[in-house]
Every structure is written in C-alpha cells, then in structure tokens.
Amino acid sequence: MTQIDTNTLSASGSEPDRGSMFERFEEPVVRSGQIGLLLLLAAIFFMPIFGSLLTSIRTIEDITTNGSWALPSSYEWENLQIAFIKMLPFLKASTIITLPSVAGTLLVATMAGYALSRLRFQGRLWMFLVIVSLSFVPIHTQLIPVFRLISEIGLHDTFIAQIIVHIMRHIPFAVLIMTNFFNTVPGELREAARIDGANEWTIFRRVYAPIARPAISALVVLEFTWIWNDLLWGLVLTQGTGKKPVTVGILSFQGEYEIAYNMVASGAVIAAIPTLAVFLIFQKQFIRGMTMGSVKG
Amino acid sequence: MNARYTPWLFLMPAIVIYGFFGAIPILQTFYISMTDQVGVAGAGNFVGLTNYIELFQDEYFLNSLKNTGIWVACFLVIPNTLAVIIALLVKRTFWGASIIKTVFFLPLALSFAIVGVIWAWIYEPDVGLLDQLLIGLGLDVLIVEWLGPHAGNFSVIAAAAWRQTAFATVIYLAGLSAIPQELIEAAKVDGATRRQVFFRITLPLLKPANTIAVSSALIQALLATEIVLTMTRGGPFGMTEVVGYRMYMETFWNYKFGYGAAIGVVVTIMTATMVVPYVRRMAKAMEREWS
Amino acid sequence: MAHVAIKDIYKNYGAVRALKGIDFEINDGEFVALVGPSGCGKTTLLRMIAGLEDITGGEIHIAGRVVNDLQPKARDIAMVFQNYALYPHMKVADNMSFSMQLAGAPKDEIKTKVEEAARILNLENYLDRYPRELSGGQRQRVAMGRAIVRNPKVFLFDEPLSNLDAKLRVSMRAEIKALHQRLGTTAVYVTHDQIEAMTMADKIVVMSEGHVEQVGTPLELYDEPQNLFVAAFIGSPSMNLMEATVTESGLKIGSFPEIATQSYDWLPTGKEIVVGMRPYDFAIGDTGLKLDVSVTEPTGVETQVAGHIEGKPVTCLFKERVSGRYGDTMHVTPNGPLHVFDKETGQRLGTAFTVTKH
Numbered sequence: 006m007t008q009i010d011t012n013t014l015s016a017s018g019s020e021p022d023r024g025s026m027f028e029r030f031e032e033p034v035v036r037s038g039q040i041g042l043l044l045l046l047a048a049i050f051f052m053p054i055f056g057s058l059l060t061s062i063r064t065i066e067d068i069t070t071n072g073s074w075a076l077p078s079s080y081e082w083e084n085l086q087i088a089f090i091k092m093l094p095f096l097k098a099s100t101i102i103t104l105p106s107v108a109g110t111l112l113v114a115t116m117a118g119y120a121l122s123r124l125r126f127q128g129r130l131w132m133f134l135v136i137v138s139l140s141f142v143p144i145h146t147q148l149i150p151v152f153r154l155i156s157e158i159g160l161h162d163t164f165i166a167q168i169i170v171h172i173m174r175h176i177p178f179a180v181l182i183m184t185n186f187f188n189t190v191p192g193e194l195r196e197a198a199r200i201d202g203a204n205e206w207t208i209f210r211r212v213y214a215p216i217a218r219p220a221i222s223a224l225v226v227l228e229f230t231w232i233w234n235d236l237l238w239g240l241v242l243t244q245g246t247g248k249k250p251v252t253v254g255i256l257s258f259q260g261e262y263e264i265a266y267n268m269v270a271s272g273a274v275i276a277a278i279p280t281l282a283v284f285l286i287f288q289k290q291f292i293r294g295m296t297m298g299s300v301k302g
Numbered sequence: 303m304n305a306r307y308t309p310w311l312f313l314m315p316a317i318v319i320y321g322f323f324g325a326i327p328i329l330q331t332f333y334i335s336m337t338d339q340v341g342v343a344g345a346g347n348f349v350g351l352t353n354y355i356e357l358f359q360d361e362y363f364l365n366s367l368k369n370t371g372i373w374v375a376c377f378l379v380i381p382n383t384l385a386v387i388i389a390l391l392v393k394r395t396f397w398g399a400s401i402i403k404t405v406f407f408l409p410l411a412l413s414f415a416i417v418g419v420i421w422a423w424i425y426e427p428d429v430g431l432l433d434q435l436l437i438g439l440g441l442d443v444l445i446v447e448w449l450g451p452h453a454g455n456f457s458v459i460a461a462a463a464w465r466q467t468a469f470a471t472v473i474y475l476a477g478l479s480a481i482p483q484e485l486i487e488a489a490k491v492d493g494a495t496r497r498q499v500f501f502r503i504t505l506p507l508l509k510p511a512n513t514i515a516v517s518s519a520l521i522q523a524l525l526a527t528e529i530v531l532t533m534t535r536g537g538p539f540g541m542t543e544v545v546g547y548r549m550y551m552e553t554f555w556n557y558k559f560g561y562g563a564a565i566g567v568v569v570t571i572m573t574a575t576m577v578v579p580y581v582r583r584m585a586k587a588m589e590r591e592w593s
Numbered sequence: 594m595a596h597v598a599i600k601d602i603y604k605n606y607g608a609v610r611a612l613k614g615i616d617f618e619i620n621d622g623e624f625v626a627l628v629g630p631s632g633c634g635k636t637t638l639l640r641m642i643a644g645l646e647d648i649t650g651g652e653i654h655i656a657g658r659v660v661n662d663l664q665p666k667a668r669d670i671a672m673v674f675q676n677y678a679l680y681p682h683m684k685v686a687d688n689m690s691f692s693m694q695l696a697g698a699p700k701d702e703i704k705t706k707v708e709e710a711a712r713i714l715n716l717e718n719y720l721d722r723y724p725r726e727l728s729g730g731q732r733q734r735v736a737m738g739r740a741i742v743r744n745p746k747v748f749l750f751d752e753p754l755s756n757l758d759a760k761l762r763v764s765m766r767a768e769i770k771a772l773h774q775r776l777g778t779t780a781v782y783v784t785h786d787q788i789e790a791m792t793m794a795d796k797i798v799v800m801s802e803g804h805v806e807q808v809g810t811p812l813e814l815y816d817e818p819q820n821l822f823v824a825a826f827i828g829s830p831s832m833n834l835m836e837a838t839v840t841e842s843g844l845k846i847g848s849f850p851e852i853a854t855q856s857y858d859w860l861p862t863g864k865e866i867v868v869g870m871r872p873y874d875f876a877i878g879d880t881g882l883k884l885d886v887s888v889t890e891p892t893g894v895e896t897q898v899a900g901h902i903e904g905k906p907v908t909c910l911f912k913e914r915v916s917g918r919y920g921d922t923m924h925v926t927p928n929g930p931l932h933v934f935d936k937e938t939g940q941r942l943g944t945a946f947t948v949t950k951h
Contacts, residue, residue: 236532
C-alpha cells in the first residue's frame with residue numbers, strides 16, 4: 006500500500022513487479038509525449054480557422070509580399086466591414102428562415118415525441134420505426150419532387166418554402182430525440198397529473214414540455230446550426246438575392262472576389278460568426294444534443 | 303381511457319407536414335426516375351428503367367461512383383482513428399482541457415459552404431496556407447496540385463474529414479466518460495497493465511460510440527454534395543465529382559429531372575443498406591423500452 | 594370520506610388474466626392494506642380504483658357511486674406513487690397545489706390549503722424548494738401533501754415507503770398512520786411488506802396470483818390464517834410448516850414421537866395434514882423434535898435459531914440465550930397453538946393445542 010501512497014503519479018497500483026516499475030518510469034515521459042501530440046493535433050486542427058481569421062484582416066499586397074502566414078502588417082478591419090455590409094441581406098434572410106424553422110421543428114417534434122413515448126396506441130412501434138428510418142432519408146431522395154411541388158404551388162423563391170422544407174427535413178430526427186428523452190421521464194408523472202385533473206394537452210404543456218427543457222434547448226442549438234448551415238435547399242429553392250441564405254451568399258461572395266483571398270476569408274468569417282457564437286455560448290447544449298443518440302454530423 | 307384519437311392529434315402536425323412535403327416526394331422520386339422528364343414543367347414519358355441502364359454506362363456517373371467509394375473508405379478510417387486518439391488524449395488532460403476540446407469541436411459549427419471556402423484557400427497553389435506552410439517547413443517536395451485531377455478527390459475528403467473528426471471526437475469523448483471508472487480500477491486491481499486496460503476494457507466498451515461514429519461517417523461520405531459544390535464544383539474535368547453532386551448537376555444544371563431522380567434513387571438505396579443494422583437495433587431497444 | 598366496494602373485479606391483459614374476481618369492501622375511514630408478493634395484482638387493483646387502468650369486468654364503487662367509467666379526476670381520489678411522481682420543474686407549493694390550480698381555485702384558498710398541509714407535514718420551510726433539493730423522506734411528505742391538499746374521499750398509496758431506507762421507513766410508517774388517524778380519510782395502501790401492512794392497517798387484504806387469499810384484521814390473519822399461503826406470508830419470521838399425521842394421541846411429525854395434543858378430536862385419525870407453528874412457539878428440552886442447527890443469531894433480547902427438522906427448514910425464536918453452531922443439534926417441542934391445514938387443499942382446518950407438560 007505504501008507503494009501507492011508514495012507514488013501518486015503512478016496509474017498502476019499493483020505490486021512492484023517489472024511491468025509496473027517500467028510503467029512508473031515510463032509515465033512522465035509518456036505523459037509529456039501525449040500532451041505534445043495533443044497540442045500538435047490541436048494546432049493542426051485549429052490551423053484552418055486561425056488561417057482564415059488571419060487572412061481576413063490583411064491586404065492582398067501584404068499576403069503576396071510577406072507570405073500567407075505572416076502577421077498582418079496593418080490590420081484591415083475594413084475587409085470585415087465590407088464583407089458584413091455585403092453579407093447583410095444574406096444574414097437577414099438566414100435569420101428569417103432559421104428562427105421559425107427551429108421553432109416549428111421543435112413544436113411539432115415535441116408533441117409527436119410525447120405521443121410516441123407516453124401514449125399507448127395501435128401502431129406506435131411501427132410509427133417510431135418509420136420516423137427512425139426517415140431520419141436517414143438523404144436530401145437527394147426529396148430534392149426534385151419538393152422543388153417541383155414548391156414551384157407548382159407558387160412558393161418558389163420565398164422564405165415560407167424554405168421554412169416548411171426545413172421543418173419537414175428536421176422532423177424525423179427531432180422526433181427521435183424527443184421520444185428518447187420522454188422515455189427517460191417517469192410515466193407516473195402523467196398519471197399523477199391525470200389524478201390531479203389535467204387533460205392530455207395540459208399534461209403535455211404544463212408537465213412534460215417544461216421537463217423537456219434540457220432536451221429542447223439542446224435540440225434548439227443543434228437545429229439552429231444545421232438549418233443555418235444548409236446550402237442545398239437555399240440554392241434550389243431561391244432565385245433572387247433577397248431570399249438566399251448566407252451559405253449561398255458566401256458562394257456568390259467567393260465568386261465575386263475570386264482571388265481576393267482576404268475578402269473571401271472575411272466573408273467566411275462573417276458568415277461563420279452566428280453559428281460559431283451559438284456554438285461557443287451553448288457548447289454544453291450542443292454536445293448534449295450530439296450525444297443524445299445522434300448519428301448526424 | 304384516453305380518447306383513441308388523442309395520440310394522433312399530437313402526431314398530426316408532424317404527419318401532415320412530413321407527409322405532404324416529405325413522404326409523397328420520396329415516392330415521386332421513384333416514379334420520376336422512370337420518366338424522361340426535363341425541367342419542372344410537364345410530367346415526362348414513362349421510360350421504365352432506361353435512365354438506370356443509361357446511368358451505368360455513363361462515364362461521368364461511374365467516375366463519381368468510384369469517388370464516392372473512395373470517400374466511404376477514407377471516412378471509415380480517418381475520422382474514426384483520429385477521433386479515438388484525440389478523445390483518449392483529451393480525456394487524460396487536466397489543464398486547459400475545455401479549451402483544447404473546444405478547438406477540436408469547433409469545425410462542427412461551420413457549414414460545409416464555409417468549410418469549402420476555407421479549405422479552397424488552404425489548397426490554393428503557391429499562396430495557399432498549406433503550400434506556404436510546407437515551404438516554411440522546408441517540405442516543398444511534398445507540394446502537389448492539391449485540387450488537381452489526381453489529388454483533388456483526396457483533398458476534398460481531407461477537408462470534410464476535418465469536420466467529421468470533430469463529430470466523432472464528441473461521440474468518443476461521450477463514450478469514454480460513460481465508461482464507469484470502477485471498471486478501469488477493477489481491471490487494475492486484477493493486475494492489468496495500462497495497455498491491457500485499453501485493449502481489453504476501454505476499446506470494447508467504446509463499441510456503441512463506434513457504431514454511431516461509423517454510421518455517421520458512412521452517411522456523410524455517401525452524400526458529400528455540399529462540400530464538393532463549394533470547393534471544386536466537381537472539377538477539374540469531373541475528377542472530384544461524387545454521386546450526390548452528379549445528381550445535383552444533372553437535375554439543376556442539365557435539367558434532366560428523370561435522370562437526376564435515378565441517381566437520387568441510387569443514393570437512397572446505398573444509404574438505406576447502410577442504415578438497416580442501425581434501425582434494427584433501435585427497433586429492438588424500443589421494444590424493450592415499451593414492453 | 595367514503596365507503597369503497599370492489600365487486601367481482603376482473604382484469605385481463607390480452608390473454609393474461611391479472612385479476613380473477615376480486616371482492617371486498619372498505620368501510621368509511623378504514624385503512625386497508627393490499628398485500629402480497631410482486632405480481633399478485635395488488636398494484637393493478639389500486640390503479641383500477643384510481644382510474645389509471647381499464648376494468649375488464651366487475652364494478653368499483655366509491656361513496657356509493659359506480660366509478661368504472663369515470664376519469665381519475667372525477668373519482669375524488671388522491672394517490673401517492675411509489676417514486677412520488679413529483680413534478681420536477683415545480684416548487685413544493687406548486688406540486689401540492691397543481692390540482693387546485695387546474696381546477697381554477699382562488700389563489701388565497703390554494704395558499705391556505707397548501708400552508709395547512711405543509712403544517713401537518715412539517716414542510717413549512719420547504720415550500721419554495723424544488724423536489725431535487727429535498728431528501729427522500731421530505732419528497733415522500735410532499736407526495737402526501739399533494740394528496741392531502743385535495744381533501745379527497747379516498748387516499749391511494751402505492752408502496753410509498755419502498756424507496757426509503759429502513760430507518761426512515763419505520764418513522765414514516767408511524768407518520769402515515771398518525772396522519773390517517775388525524776384525517777380519518779379512507780385509505781388503500783399497497784405494499785409487499787407484510788410488517789408494514791400489519792403495523793398500519795385496520796384491515797388487510799392478502800392477495801396472490803390475482804385473487805384474494807384472505808381479508809381480515811392484522812391479528813385475525815396472524816392468529817387464524819385461512820390457508821397455507823397466508824400462514825407463510827404473514828408473520829416474521831414465517832410460520833414453520835411441517836407435514837404431519839393425526840394419530841390417537843396427537844400429531845406425529847415425521848419419525849418423531851407424537852406431540853401430545855389436546856382438542857383435536859375434530860380431526861379424523863390417520864389424516865394427512867400440514868401443521869404450522871410460529872417461531873416463538875417452541876421450547877428447548879432434552880426430548881422432542883430434533884433440530885439440526887444451521888446458524889444462531891443472537892439479538893440480545895432473543896435468539897433466532899435457523900436449522901432443519903427432518904430436512905425441512907425451520908426457524909425458532911427463544912427468549913433464552915442459546916448458543917449453537919452449524920452441525921449442532923438441539924431438541925425442541927412446540928408449546929403454542931398448532932395451526933392445522935389440510936394437506937390436499939391447503940385450507941385451514943382449525944387450531945389444536947399442545948399439552949403443556951409443566
């Protein structure tokens with residue numbers, strides 16, 4: 006036992022045979038190697054983002070003369086300003102599309118998840134399996150008919166079309182998450198509420214929905230990021246600038262500036278800020294959402 | 303007890319929205335794939351399996367199919383291996399762990415559009431971040447035409463793998479923290495070395511996380527449309543096209559809706575075969591839950 | 594307060610018959626325990642009284658009204674759940690008054706009622722807390738508070754103490770009993786713990802496999818168990834049951850000499866019976882039944898001896914301090930009432946008494 010007391014660093018508490026002696030000797034070396042490797046990986050991982058931030062505040066002349074990795078000779082905040090002004094309509098459109106889409110998805114999915122998890126009815130398992138399967142349906146399976154349908158009902162190049170389609174696309178996953186969450190809430194709460202005189206809607210609204218706050222907040226963060234980051238629907242369902250989301254905006258921005266890398270990077274930074282901010286502020290919810298049985302990325 | 307229709311009232315909004323805008327279109331895709339429809343207007347003529355026969359003689363499509371295969375293979379290995387290593391390393395750090403974690407998670411917040419734009423700049427010949435980095439390190443010999451016909455597909459995969467690794471790291475870290483510390487301690491008391499603990503306890507218990515990470519990697523690799531669209535537009539000479547991108551091009555650039563739908567069906571079938579085991583597992587879990 | 598009648602109640606889950614004709618009555622203000630092993634249907638029956646389960650057949654009356662088709666809220670009952678089922682997002686006060694809020698009761702009335710219930714249950718200082726900030730015993734009291742506030746005709750308890758530790762269970766047992774005596778509300782209490790049932794209930798309904806084995810006061814069940822099931826179930830440690838034969842001079846257990854018995858002339862000689870003896874009803878002697886000791890457990894006040902007679906497990910409790918270890922033998926003689934059961938049917942035949950030798 007004293008072996009362990011005198012050597013708290015050791016991961017192994019077994020008797021001092023050759024193996025553990027070796028491990029003990031090895032420990033600090035291995036550990037610093039591990040930390041070194043970790044920092045190296047982190048640096049490589051961060052490089053794209055750091056490089057973009059760096060590029061976004063430099064001038065083209067500076068980049069071409071001093072190389073892409075040099076510290077800026079002067080800070081060109083104007084790049085970001087120009088990018089922001091150019092991106093503003095797209096940012097606006099993305100906001101108008103994303104917020105109602107997230108709210109709609111959550112409302113619809115929370116109700117459906119409650120029913121699937123807590124109410125007994127014929128075809129419940131079948132319904133659940135259909136929803137699980139639908140959460141894997143690739144966008145390619147729906148792209149053409151949805152495009153045609155939206156055009157036919159005259160909703161092409163509108164916000165409402167994008168909102169409805171986003172809600173549709175995200176219903177299966179959100180229902181799956183909410184069902185799984187409600188499965189973890191004791192069923193007795195529903196019975197207690199029934200005895201207390203609540204009807205099904207009241208039970209949902211006043212008992213289960215408030216309890217689901219952690220799941221809902223996690224889903225809000227996830228869905229916000231996903232819907233905000235969608236590109237294909239934004240490309241397919243829009244025509245004019247006013248209705249295009251920021252993901253499409255960054256593409257046209259890229260097309261416009263081509264080799265003005267500093268401007269392209271500025272555009273990317275501006276376009277990334279909303280989701281990055283949401284991610285950094287709500288990282289806990291984001292991670293919780295990811296790990297709540299998600300298979301998406 | 304509760305009225306028979308109550309559950310359906312709760313499910314109705316989901317069913318109506320998905321049914322009208324999601325489920326019916328799925329069926330329509332299958333039908334459209336058997337027509338020669340061009341553009342939005344009209345319905346096209348029924349042509350049976352003609353589109354499919356044409357598809358598998360189409361050099362562009364076959365090339366995109368090959369590229370998708372490479373995507374799947376790379377995605378199964380690279381993000382998963384990297385993520386396990388990162389997760390294990392991060393798990394053992396005690397200082398600054400949360401900042402390091404955030405660095406690894408960050409790509410998840412970025413859209414494929416932005417990932418594409420950023421990485422296009424990284425791969426830019428001569429002035430690009432990667433070339434400049436290699437020159438700075440004296441590794442000029444390694445420089446190739448990153449987005450050229452030979453390396454292009456792999457370069458796009460690397461960019462996407464960057465984001466996928468972030469996802470897998472989240473999953474594996476969660477998987478690691480779900481392993482009860484007592485198990486590790488018990489193994490140590492039983493005389494296991496650190497290596498044995500890893501291979502005989504930790505790794506087997508990461509199986510559920512592995513399932514999730516692998517399914518996700520498969521799906522992302524099969525779809526991979528948006529990032530190709532933003533980085534290379536399939537070029538040069540269609541060398542970086544993947545099936546999902548091919549479908550988008552045939553439909554929205556060539557307006558061959560019937561043909562595009564046929565590619566869509568192929569993508570769907572490939573995805574479906576990949577997720578069958580996962581859906582089965584879910585079914586079993588739910589049956590247990592609800593019995 | 595109300596009279597509850599359970600009339601020929603059946604419950605089927607598909608092909609599974611969970612309850613097979615349950616019949617008993619609960620008088621106004623009575624505390625009735627439904628007791629039995631898990632799976633006996635006691636919780637199902639309680640949930641049917643509450644209105645949480647459909648009734649397959651039969652009728653349930655509360656206060657003279659058939660409630661079969663009434664929603665739970667219309668039955669004027671309150672229920673305390675095994676896991677308390679407190680609303681985790683509501684403070685204690687809101688948990689207790691949720692039913693009144695739903696019914697649209699005026700705010701000051703709600704306040705009065707909640708405060709009154711809190712005073713009764715010593716929860717005054719916790720009204721602003723969330724359930725997660727309370728100990729197990731406090732949560733238990735909040736669950737009861739929620740029931741009290743409604744001032745229902747019947748209280749329903751579903752194993753309310755099973756999530757508490759042993760010590761707390763004993764004190765909550767007393768609290769619930771005191772509360773019942775104070776409020777005088779009819780109560781139905783489900784438990785698998787026969788001691789809980791014995792100590793708390795005015796009347797016990799023993800159930801097994803979907804039917805009622807016996808209904809009676811705690812002491813009736815203890816003194817005159819109607820069948821082998823009740824005999825084995827009620828009392829701790831359990832009654833010792835041994836096969837025996839009726840002879841001219843007494844009851845003969847295995848190869849031992851007859852136990853001299855009086856007042857058993859209603860038993861035909863030669864009849865095969867099962868005789869039940871409470872663990873307390875033995876005396877140590879030099880002769881008698883040979884007990885192969887497995888273990889002795891002294892508690893100070895008494896000594897519990899577990900062992901075998903004729904290969905059958907037996908438990909005896911002695912006031913004397915006896916010692917013995919595995920492999921020892923001692924001789925014991927029954928000196929209390931002998932519960933006689935029909936070996937074939939398991940039904941009670943009557944009580945015989947040993948002839949005291951002193």
